[in-house]
Amino acid sequence: MTLRHFLRDDDLSPAEQLEILELADDFKNGRGSPSPLAGPKSVAVIFEKTSTRTRLSFETGIAQLGGHPVVVDARTMQLGREETIEDTARVLARYVDVVVWRTFAQARIDAMSSASDVPVVNALTNEFHPCQVLADLQTVRERHGPLPGLTLTYLGDGANNMAHSLLVGGATAGMNVRTAAPHGFAPEQWVLDAARKRAAETGGSVEVFDSPTEAVAGADVVATDSWTSMGQENDGKDRVSPFRPFQLNAELLAATGKEETSVLHCLPAHRGWEITDEVLDGPSSAVFDEAENRMHAQKALLTWLVQRR
Numbered sequence: 338m339t340l341r342h343f344l345r346d347d348d349l350s351p352a353e354q355l356e357i358l359e360l361a362d363d364f365k366n367g368r369g370s371p372s373p374l375a376g377p378k379s380v381a382v383i384f385e386k387t388s389t390r391t392r393l394s395f396e397t398g399i400a401q402l403g404g405h406p407v408v409v410d411a412r413t414m415q416l417g418r419e420e421t422i423e424d425t426a427r428v429l430a431r432y433v434d435v436v437v438w439r440t441f442a443q444a445r446i447d448a449m450s451s452a453s454d455v456p457v458v459n460a461l462t463n464e465f466h467p468c469q470v471l472a473d474l475q476t477v478r479e480r481h482g483p484l485p486g487l488t489l490t491y492l493g494d495g496a497n498n499m500a501h502s503l504l505v506g507g508a509t510a511g512m513n514v515r516t517a518a519p520h521g522f523a524p525e526q527w528v529l530d531a532a533r534k535r536a537a538e539t540g541g542s543v544e545v546f547d548s549p550t551e552a553v554a555g556a557d558v559v560a561t562d563s564w565t566s567m568g569q570e571n572d573g574k575d576r577v578s579p580f581r582p583f584q585l586n587a588e589l590l591a592a593t594g595k596e597e598t599s600v601l602h603c604l605p606a607h608r609g610w611e612i613t614d615e616v617l618d619g620p621s622s623a624v625f626d627e628a629e630n631r632m633h634a635q636k637a638l639l640t641w642l643v644q645r646r
């Protein structure tokens with residue numbers, strides 16, 4: 338079997354992504370194998386940025402699979418001093434069966450995977466948040482059925498990890514993915530290229546809009562995220578005024594023209610900024626199911642990865 342990593346959304350083929358989403362449903366419905374990590378297999382879950390959902394969903398999910406989670410704040414590791422990422426990877430693989438890492442630049446997790454003898458999973462980088470998008474896709478499937486042909490619009494910082502992962506992961510699922518972002522915050526061209534490559538294989542599509550109203554028209558799902566991601570607090574950009582027209586509020590939600598639109602937000606939300614209370618707490622909101630599904634989707638992903646070893 339080949340060693341597989343999950344560093345970005347298109348590390349899974351469309352068929353593999355669907356297989357994992359179906360397994361995630363099995364775990365949620367009590368049909369998943371109870372202890373695929375029995376032994377127990379150990380999973381290192383390492384954080385260079387803060388986390389509530391990712392940390393708790395991995396730690397509890399690994400324990401539920403019969404595995405042993407080793408959750409570490411990277412600031413207490415030698416990684417934060419002079420030890421290289423590659424040497425860290427070589428050592429971790431002597432102890433654990435999977436490495437899950439939340440870090441900054443994607444290049445760092447690429448370096449970890451290049452030297453690792455065990456699967457490496459991206460628990461969020463500046464560029465991608467692929468575990469979140471597996472949970473998002475599971476949530477959309479629960480509410481809307483098969484993903485191919487559904488339209489998902491992302492509003493906000495088009496160049497952040499969530500926008501990028503929804504583009505690439507949504508296109509992998511055969512969805513029509515749209516983004517609407519202020520000037521200067523469009524998705525990276527190389528991400529759009531990767532998403533369009535996938536869309537060409539799956540029948541999905543990728544569209545970039547300037548107007549939030551046009552972008553949401555006809556959308557089945559509307560997603561947003563923080564205007565300021567972790568690590569961007571002092572980047573010198575105005576991350577408020579150009580974003581105000583992109584706030585996900587009742588008026589913009591009504592502009593979908595659909596009765597059954599679902600609202601996604603990976604959380605944490607900045608209520609009153611990128612999303613209003615009315616929408617976050619309203620009948621279209623799927624955000625707490627989305628948060629729960631982190632655990633089911635990650636249990637499916639970990640099971641799938643260790644079964645390939």
Ligand code: CP
Pocket residue numbers: 387388389390391392461469603604605
């Ligand atoms: N959505 C998400 O990744 O949340 P945390 O930052 O709390 O892990």
Ligand code: NVA
Pocket residue numbers: 461497498499562563565566567603604605
């Ligand atoms: N884009 C956000 C997601 C948080 C889960 C960030 O990177 O801070």
